[in-house]
Amino acid sequence: MDKRLLTCVSLCKGRVIADIGTDHGYLPCYMAAEGLCDKAYACDVAEKPLESAAAHIAENGLESKVTPILSCGLEKVPNDGLTDIVIAGMGGELIVRILEDCRWLTSAEPAINLVLQPMTKWDTLRQWLYSNGFEVTAENPCISGRFVYSVMQAVYTGKTPDYPCDLRYLFCGRVKADDDDGREYLQRQAVRLEACAKGKQASGDDDTAGEMQALSKTIREECE
Known part of the structure; x- marks a missing residue:
């Protein structure tokens, strides 16, 4: 289990x-083996990864706690008693599609x-969550190898969150x-902001470019 998945577990x-x-079912197997959950579903849309997950489950004697399910997103996942959904290692746009396609997600009680841990398009995911009544209650960054990830914890409230959906939130x-993890994540986002600002400037959008440059400077100062 790498730090990225351990952050998801936390x-x-x-x-x-x-x-x-x-994929290989590492996260649900770890949680079941450590007594962090009573039941887990290891879900994948492809048969090969699911076979690997099933083998990992069997090797660890966790068949009574972890169930492999061939499913496109949440389509075949039983929602009775479900408390947590982990979607990690995908692009933000794919995570959005999975959440959009789940008909029972916004009516679940509690x-x-x-x-959620997006590999790309984190801004798309944050925008969608904000616009569709989901509040991000926590967001934990983590350094894992050469990469820095952000893991979001979100819950459906049906209301607009009380924080702004501005440029800083999106990035x-x-x-x-x-x-250290937070500073490294923010510093890398500051670099991305600078790159985006150059693109905006080249296209003649000086106002947005200026906003991005100012935010990048603010973030860098916070990380000093």
Whole structure:
């Protein structure tokens, strides 16, 4: 288990989890073996990864706790008693499609805890969550190898969150510069902002370019 997946585990709250895009099933097997959940679903859209997950489950004697499910997103996942959904290691646009296609997600009682870790298009995911009644209650960055990831914890409230959906939120989410992981994540986002600002400037959008450059400078100062 790498730090990225352990960060996802740390944001799970309940006892019945579904890991979407489980690959080898490391996360649900770890949680079951460590007593962090009572039941887990290891879900994948492809048969080969699911076979690997099933083998990993059997090797660890976890058949009674972890169930492999061939499913496109959440389509075949039982929602009775489900407390947590983990979707990690995918692009933000794909995560959005999976959430959009789940008909019961916004009517679940109590609300399901979402743990989301986008590899790309984090701004698309943050915008969609904000616009569709999901509040990001926590966002934990983590350095894993050469990469820095952000893991979001979100819950459906049906209301517009009380934080602004501005440029900073879209690029940096709710990450703060209060530890090495947070500072590294924010510094890399500052670099991305500078690159985007150059593109905006080249296209004649000087106002947006200026806003991006100013935000990049602010973030860098916070990380000093």
